[in-house]
Amino acid sequence: MQDSLITSLYQIGVIQFGEFQLKSGQTSSLYINLRKIISYPDLLRTISKRMWDTLKDHRFDVVCGVPYTALPIATCLSLEHNIPMVMRRKEKKDYGTKQSVEGVFTPGQQCLVIEDVITTGGSIIETAEELEKSGLNISHVIALIDREQGGKQNLEKKYTVDTVLSLSTILQSLLQADFVKPAEKTIIEQYLLERSAQ
Amino acid sequence: MQDSLITSLYQIGVIQFGEFQLKSGQTSSLYINLRKIISYPDLLRTISKRMWDTLKDHRFDVVCGVPYTALPIATCLSLEHNIPMVMRRKEKKDYGTKQSVEGVFTPGQQCLVIEDVITTGGSIIETAEELEKSGLNISHVIALIDREQGGKQNLEKKYTVDTVLSLSTILQSLLQADFVKPAEKTIIEQYLLERSAQ
Numbered sequence: 001m002q003d004s005l006i007t008s009l010y011q012i013g014v015i016q017f018g019e020f021q022l023k024s025g026q027t028s029s030l031y032i033n034l035r036k037i038i039s040y041p042d043l044l045r046t047i048s049k050r051m052w053d054t055l056k057d058h059r060f061d062v063v064c065g066v067p068y069t070a071l072p073i074a075t076c077l078s079l080e081h082n083i084p085m086v087m088r089r090k091e092k093k094d095y096g097t098k099q100s101v102e103g104v105f106t107p108g109q110q111c112l113v114i115e116d117v118i119t120t121g122g123s124i125i126e127t128a129e130e131l132e133k134s135g136l137n138i139s140h141v142i143a144l145i146d147r148e149q150g151g152k153q154n155l156e157k158k159y160t161v162d163t164v165l166s167l168s169t170i171l172q173s174l175l176q177a178d179f180v181k182p183a184e185k186t187i188i189e190q191y192l193l194e195r196s197a198q
Numbered sequence: 199m200q201d202s203l204i205t206s207l208y209q210i211g212v213i214q215f216g217e218f219q220l221k222s223g224q225t226s227s228l229y230i231n232l233r234k235i236i237s238y239p240d241l242l243r244t245i246s247k248r249m250w251d252t253l254k255d256h257r258f259d260v261v262c263g264v265p266y267t268a269l270p271i272a273t274c275l276s277l278e279h280n281i282p283m284v285m286r287r288k289e290k291k292d293y294g295t296k297q298s299v300e301g302v303f304t305p306g307q308q309c310l311v312i313e314d315v316i317t318t319g320g321s322i323i324e325t326a327e328e329l330e331k332s333g334l335n336i337s338h339v340i341a342l343i344d345r346e347q348g349g350k351q352n353l354e355k356k357y358t359v360d361t362v363l364s365l366s367t368i369l370q371s372l373l374q375a376d377f378v379k380p381a382e383k384t385i386i387e388q389y390l391l392e393r394s395a396q
Contacts, residue, residue: 012302038273039260039282039302062237068285068300075236075273084237087266090288102266104210104237 005050006165006173008043010180012036015170017187024120029187032145032167034116035069048076050164051114051142058140058160061109062086064101066127069116073144077114086111088130100130107135115143118163121151128159145170148195168192203248204363204371206241208378210234213368215385222318227385230343230365232314233267246274248362249312249340256338256358259307260284262299264325267314271342275312284309286328298328305333313341316361319349326357343368346393366390 009015013036020031037043051073062084065074071087078085086103105111111131115124128138139160146152146163155161171188174180180188207213211234218229235241249271260282263272269285276283284301303309309329313322326336337358344350344361353359369386372378378386 035285035300036302038276038285038300041277041280041282044273045277068287071269072273072276072283072285075242075270076277078236078270079239079243079274079277082239084239085270087233087236087270089266102233102236104234 002177003165003169003173005046006170007177007179008040008046009034009037009170010174010177012040012043015174017184022119023122029191030167030171032117032147034144037116038069038072044072044076045080047073047144047164048080051077051144051162052081054162054164055112055140055142058112058162059110060112060140062103062105062136063112063114064088064127064131064136066113066115066123070114073116074114086131086136088127099134101134101136105134105136109136110140111136111138113138113141113159115141117145117147118143118151118155118161119147119149121155124151124155125158168195200375201363201367201371203244204368205375205377206238206244207232207235207368208372208375210238210241213372215382220317221320228365228369228389230315230345232342235314236267236270242270242274243278245271245342245362246278249275249342249360250279252360252362253310253338253340256310256360257308258310258338260301260303260334261310261312262286262325262329262334264311264313264321268312271314272312284329284334286325299332299334303332303334307334308338309334309336311336311339311357313339315343315345316341316349316353316359317345317347319353322349322353323356366393 016031020028022028063074063078064086065071067090086101086105088101113128141159142162144164146166148167152161214229214231218226220226261272261276262284263269265288284299284303286299311326339357340360342362344364346365350359
């Protein structure tokens with residue numbers, strides 16, 4: 001049976017087919033563009049719920065989304081479960097009260113870091129280190145999708161990492177789905193073939 | 199009777215007393231730091247509700263928060279009223295799909311711009327112009343607080359602007375409140391005196 005979350009992500013065009021340049025400089029025939037989820041409040045709520053269910057009984061005092069796409073996810077989780085949020089500013093302000101982590105927290109509190117997709121894990125580490133510098137403890141990271149490019153393993157050297165979906169789970173599911181175009185299935189098969197050859 | 203929203207904003211320390219340098223370069227004995235609201239989900243929900251009530255029957259297709267503090271407010275309003283959100287990126291990405299406005303929209307749609315506090319109006323204009331370049335129509339802006347420094351009038355040359363509270367409403371209310379420290383009331387009175395002399 002299809003996972004309705006995967007169906008929704010596909011239908012709004014989160015999984016794109018073509019030729020894309022990744023942050024790492026590599027090219028890929030698949031691109032995961034989760035930024036579109038901000039325009040689907042119901043989907044945002046579903047994502048937040050699935051993350052919450054994945055976290056089970058893990059405890060934390062505050063949540064922080066990695067800018068930008070994970071900010072609305074973190075906000076939704078914060079609102080739904082009444083957990084304070086903090087935000088990391090990407091650029092520091094040079095006026096008013098100077099802080100790189102905004103919001104109310106006390107040093108020593110546990111902060112859950114929320115990300116949309118883990119590729120290399122670089123953005124998560126950058127955000128987590130900034131939070132740690134502000135005195136927060138980071139032990140747990142949750143992301144919607146593991147792109148399976150080593151980022152999760154990289155993060156696991158330091159944090160417990162949960163992901164709701166992996167790219168291969170998504171792709172295997174799409175290969176079985178009626179609504180996926182044959183040309184796209186070919187790209188997926190090719191992608192999986194190349195990955196398994198690596 | 200005290201407006202419970204003003205009480206909450208005061209109690210979490212949104213209104214700060216001291217000497218602050220504003221973005222404009224001026225100094226002020228009062229600083230409005232709304233960034234703290236992100237750590238109070240209930241308050242975030244109240245703010246979103248008050249904005250919604252202020253908007254009455256104004257219609258729009260999408261909402262956009264001015265980075266950063268208004269992003270969680272926009273997300274909350276989007277979630278509560280099932281209205282798609284778009285986000286303006288402050289820095290453009292040079293990989294993947296290049297866009298300065300993220301999310302799903304069609305040119306010609308009406309976009310409500312959401313801000314936390316209007317000072318000069320500069321950040322709102324910057325965001326609104328970026329949205330307009332992407333084909334969205336902006337006719338309406340809503341902010342929680344009008345700092346009464348000319349920004350609202352400035353914006354009204356081009357947009358309809360609603361605000362939930364004005365700085366003088368907040369200050370007059372705090373002057374009547376038992377819970378405000380006498381030293382702070384003195385600062386408020388001095389501030390109001392200087393303003394009226396301008």
